[in-house]
Amino acid sequence: MATSTAHVAPSHARDEIIFSAGQPSHLPERALNLLSNWHLSASRKAITRHYTFTSFSKAWKFMSAVADECKLRQHHPSWSNLYNKVTIEWTTHKPEGLSIKDVEMAEFCDRCADEIGLKV
Numbered sequence: 098m099a100t101s102t103a104h105v106a107p108s109h110a111r112d113e114i115i116f117s118a119g120q121p122s123h124l125p126e127r128a129l130n131l132l133s134n135w136h137l138s139a140s141r142k143a144i145t146r147h148y149t150f151t152s153f154s155k156a157w158k159f160m161s162a163v164a165d166e167c168k169l170r171q172h173h174p175s176w177s178n179l180y181n182k183v184t185i186e187w188t189t190h191k192p193e194g195l196s197i198k199d200v201e202m203a204e205f206c207d208r209c210a211d212e213i214g215l216k217v
């Protein structure tokens with residue numbers, strides 16, 4: 098029928114991630130896997146997660162491990178810490194959007210948090 102294309106989601110569908118230019122083809126699937134723990138920001142260009150540890154010491158250990166990886170990867174989060182809680186946001190500024198580096202860093206954060214141990 099004439100309106101059949103209306104059923105096809107436009108590339109700016111509300112719930113779609115906006116990726117940085119020139120990303121590998123497997124990135125969307127890998128990024129979607131993160132969305133059980135991470136939230137897509139309102140801009141749809143960033144992912145955010147809150148971690149709650151059992152102490153400030155563990156939160157700081159986590160941030161220190163992530164900071165070392167940031168230095169290696171030359172990729173940096175927007176983040177905040179309050180006592181035992183850490184909030185992290187990953188996005189890429191140039192080219193703007195979510196990139197493989199954001200996804201790799203988010204996966205790294207999840208592995209670190211698992212090793213350190215989150216509050217249950």
Ligand SMILES: C[C@H](O)[C@H](O)[C@H]1CNC2=NC(N)=NC(=O)C2=N1
Nearest residue numbers: 171172173174187188189190191
């Ligand atoms: C030159 C240097 O690699 C760039 O400025 C990096 C630094 N860290 C960065 N971090 C993040 N999250 N996004 C970027 O686009 C970015 N750019």
